[in-house]
Amino acid sequence: MAEKKKCSAVITEQRRLTPDIFSMWLQFPEEYNVAGMAAPGQFLSLYCRDGSRLLPRPISICEIDREGRWIRVVYRQAGEGTKEFSRLRPGETIDVVGPLGNGFQKHSGKNLLIGGGIGIPPMLALANELSGETEVVLGYRDGALFLKEDFEKSGAAVYVATEDGSAGTKGNVIDAIQKNHLSAEYIYACGPIPMLRGVKEYALEKGILAQVSMEEKMACGIGACLGCVCQSVSKDSHSNVNNKRVCKDGPVFDVEEIIL
Amino acid sequence: MNLSVDFAGVTMKNPVTTASGTFGSGAEYSGFVDLSRLGAVTTKGVASVPWPGNPTPRICETASGMLNAIGLQNPGIDLFLERDIPFLKQYDTKIIVNVCGKTEEEYIEVTERLAKAEVDLLEINISCPNVKAGGIAFGQDPKLVERITSRIKRKAKQPVIMKLSPNVTDSAEMAKAAEAGGADGISLINTLTGMKIDIYRRGFALANKTGGLSGPAIKPVAVRMVYQAAHAVKIPILGMGGIRTAEDALEFIMAGAAMVAVGTANFNHPSAAFDVVQGIEAFMRKQGVKDIRELIGCVD
Ligand SMILES: Cc1cc2nc3c(=O)[nH]c(=O)nc-3n(C[C@H](O)[C@H](O)[C@H](O)COP(=O)(O)OP(=O)(O)OC[C@H]3O[C@@H](n4cnc5c(N)ncnc54)[C@H](O)[C@@H]3O)c2cc1C
Ligand SMILES: Cc1cc2nc3c(=O)[nH]c(=O)nc-3n(C[C@H](O)[C@H](O)[C@H](O)COP(=O)(O)O)c2cc1C
Ligand code: FES
Numbered sequence: 001m002a003e004k005k006k007c008s009a010v011i012t013e014q015r016r017l018t019p020d021i022f023s024m025w026l027q028f029p030e031e032y033n034v035a036g037m038a039a040p041g042q043f044l045s046l047y048c049r050d051g052s053r054l055l056p057r058p059i060s061i062c063e064i065d066r067e068g069r070w071i072r073v074v075y076r077q078a079g080e081g082t083k084e085f086s087r088l089r090p091g092e093t094i095d096v097v098g099p100l101g102n103g104f105q106k107h108s109g110k111n112l113l114i115g116g117g118i119g120i121p122p123m124l125a126l127a128n129e130l131s132g133e134t135e136v137v138l139g140y141r142d143g144a145l146f147l148k149e150d151f152e153k154s155g156a157a158v159y160v161a162t163e164d165g166s167a168g169t170k171g172n173v174i175d176a177i178q179k180n181h182l183s184a185e186y187i188y189a190c191g192p193i194p195m196l197r198g199v200k201e202y203a204l205e206k207g208i209l210a211q212v213s214m215e216e217k218m219a220c221g222i223g224a225c226l227g228c229v230c231q232s233v234s235k236d237s238h239s240n241v242n243n244k245r246v247c248k249d250g251p252v253f254d255v256e257e258i259i260l
Numbered sequence: 261m262n263l264s265v266d267f268a269g270v271t272m273k274n275p276v277t278t279a280s281g282t283f284g285s286g287a288e289y290s291g292f293v294d295l296s297r298l299g300a301v302t303t304k305g306v307a308s309v310p311w312p313g314n315p316t317p318r319i320c321e322t323a324s325g326m327l328n329a330i331g332l333q334n335p336g337i338d339l340f341l342e343r344d345i346p347f348l349k350q351y352d353t354k355i356i357v358n359v360c361g362k363t364e365e366e367y368i369e370v371t372e373r374l375a376k377a378e379v380d381l382l383e384i385n386i387s388c389p390n391v392k393a394g395g396i397a398f399g400q401d402p403k404l405v406e407r408i409t410s411r412i413k414r415k416a417k418q419p420v421i422m423k424l425s426p427n428v429t430d431s432a433e434m435a436k437a438a439e440a441g442g443a444d445g446i447s448l449i450n451t452l453t454g455m456k457i458d459i460y461r462r463g464f465a466l467a468n469k470t471g472g473l474s475g476p477a478i479k480p481v482a483v484r485m486v487y488q489a490a491h492a493v494k495i496p497i498l499g500m501g502g503i504r505t506a507e508d509a510l511e512f513i514m515a516g517a518a519m520v521a522v523g524t525a526n527f528n529h530p531s532a533a534f535d536v537v538q539g540i541e542a543f544m545r546k547q548g549v550k551d552i553r554e555l556i557g558c559v560d
Contacts, residue, residue, distance in 0.1 A: 051324070225527065
C-alpha cells in the first residue's frame with residue numbers, strides 16, 4: 001500500500017559554477033527511479049545528514065535524464081544545509097523524497113522562459129522539453145553567470161539581464177524583454193517575488209498566459225502541515241480558505257491565481 | 261507478543277499514533293505509510309468553521325527542532341466530516357480527531373457534530389500557542405481546564421483526551437484538573453512557545469513572531485512532563501514531543517505513557533511513525549518482552 005518512499009541517490013558529479021552556486025547530478029536506484037517520474041517545474045526534498053537539521057531542503061529539478069536515472073540540481077549555498085550538500089563528493093549518497101509538486105503545463109507555440117537568480121535552474125529542465133520557438137531571459141545580480149551555455153545548448157535564444165550591467169541588459173528581466181522586443185504566447189517564470197510581480201504585471205498587460213513557480217518555507221513538502229501556503233484567488237482544495245499549498249498545489253501556478 | 265493497548269476503552273493494535281497537525285488526515289502520508297499499520301491516526305485540529313491560519317512564514321528550523329505558527333488553518337467540521345473521515349475509514353486503524361476552538365461554545369459545537377461520526381476518540385487542543393483567542397488560554401488555568409473538560413464531556417459521545425500545554429508552571433496540576441473534569445485521557449506535550457530572530461534581516465523568522473517549538477529538542481521536557489502527569493492522574497496518557505525512533509517512544513512508555521505520538525519526525529522521515537512501530541516490535545523481541553503493557557510506567 002505504501003508505494004512512495006524516501007530513497008537514497010548517488011552523487012555522480014558535484015561542480016562549483018560560481019563562488020556560491022553548485023551543480024550536482026544525482027542518480028536514482030533502478031527500483032525507484034525518481035528521474036523517470038520527474039517533470040520540469042517539480043522539486044525534490046533533499047535531506048541533511050546532520051541529524052540536528054530535520055527539515056527537507058526543497059530544490060528544483062534542473063535537468064532530467066530519465067533513462068540514465070539522473071536528475072541535476074543547481075543550488076546556491078544559502079545556509080548550513082546547502083553548505084553540507086556542497087561538500088558531498090561523487091560516490092556519496094543523499095536522501096531524497098520526490099518528485100514533488102506540480103510542474104509546468106507545456107504549450108507548443110511561442111514560449112518565453114524567465115528565470116531570476118536561483119529561480120533559473122528549473123527553467124532549464126523546461127527549455128530542454130519544450131518544442132516550438134523558445135526564448136529565455138535570465139536575470140543575474142552580476143557577471144557571475146551560470147547555466148547560460150546550457151540554455152543555449154537546448155536550442156533556445158538566450159537573453160541576459162544583470163543588475164549591475166556587467167553582462168547583457170543592465171536592469172531586470174522585464175528591461176531585457178523590452179530592450180530586445182521579445183514577445184510570446186506563453187510565459188513561464190521562476191524567481192524572487194519582486195521579479196514575479198513584474199512578470200505578472202507584464203503578462204496581464206500584454207494578455208499573455210503566464211505560469212510562475214513559487215517559493216515558501218516548508219516542513220513536510222507533501223501537503224500535510226500547511227506550512228507553505230500562498231494566498232490564492234480561488235479556494236484551495238484543502239481548507240477552502242484561499243491558501244494554496246506551494247508544495248502540493250504548486251509550486252507552479254497560473255499567475256492570475258496567485259496574490260503576489 | 262502483544263503490542264495492543266487499551267486506551268480509554270479503545271483497543272489499539274499498537275501504541276503508536278501521529279501527532280496532530282503533522283500528518284494532516286493521513287491522505288498525504290498514505291503513499292509512504294500503510295495507515296493500517298498504525299495504532300491510530302490523529303488528525304489536524306478541526307474547528308466549527310474553516311480557519312485561514314496565520315500569515316507566512318509559518319515555519320522555521322531550529323537546532324534539532326522547528327518552530328511553527330500555522331495558526332490552526334483547517335477546513336472546518338463540515339468538509340472534514342464529508343472528506344477526511346470517509347478517507348480514514350478505508351483503513352484498519354483508530355481515528356483520533358483533534359478539536360480546536362476560539363470559545364468554549366465552538367469546542368462544544370465541534371464535539372456535538374462529531375457525535376454521530378465514526379471516530380474513536382476526541383483529543384481537545386487547549387494548548388495551541390499560535391492563536392490569540394482560545395487554544396492555550398483555556399489550558400493555563402486549572403479552573404478553566406476543569407470547566408471546559410466537563411462541558412465537553414457532557415456532550416461527547418466518544419472518550420475525551422485533553423491535550424495539555426507545557427507552557428505552564430505545573431502541568432501535573434492541569435492533568436489533575438482535566439481528570440477532575442471527567443477526561444478519559446491526557447495527551448502531552450503540545451509545543452513550547454519560542455522565537456527565532458533573523459539577524460541579517462533584523463526581524464522575526466516567523467510572521468507571527470512566536471511559534472511552537474517541537475522535535476527532538478523538546479524530548480527531555482516532554483518525558484519529564486509525561487512522568488509527572490502519570491504520577492498525578494489515573495487516566496491514561498498519550499505522550500509526545502520529539503519522538504523520532506522506537507527508543508524515544510519507549511522512554512515515554514516507560515515513563516508512563518500508554519500511547520505515543522510521532523510528530524515533527526514525520527517531516528524528517530515520512531515513514532517515521534511506522535518505523536517506530538517496527539522498532540518497538542524489534543526491541544520487545546530482542547528483550548524478550550511478551551506484552552507491551554509490561555513496559556508502561558515500568559520506570560517508577
Ligand atoms: C519549490 C522550491 C524550489 C527551490 N529550488 C531551489 C533551487 O533549485 N536552487 C536553490 O539554490 N534553491 C532553491 N530553493 C531554495 C532552497 O530551498 C533554500 O535555499 C534552502 O532550503 C536553504 O537551505 P539551507 O540549509 O542552506 O539554509 P538555511 O537558511 O540554514 O535553512 C534553514 C531552513 O529554512 C529553509 N529555507 C531557507 N531558505 C529558503 C527558501 N528560499 N525557500 C524555502 N525554504 C528555505 C530551509 O529549507 C531550512 O528548513 C527552492 C525553494 C523552494 C520552495
Ligand atoms: C506543524 C505543526 C502543526 C501542529 N498542529 C497541531 C494541531 O493542530 N493541534 C494540536 O493539538 N497540536 C498541533 N501540533 C503539536 C503536535 O501535535 C505535538 O504536540 C508537538 O509537535 C510535539 O510533538 P513532536 O515534537 O513529535 O512534533 C502541531 C505541531 C506542528 C509541528
Ligand atoms: S510543506 Fe507542509 S504543506 Fe507544504
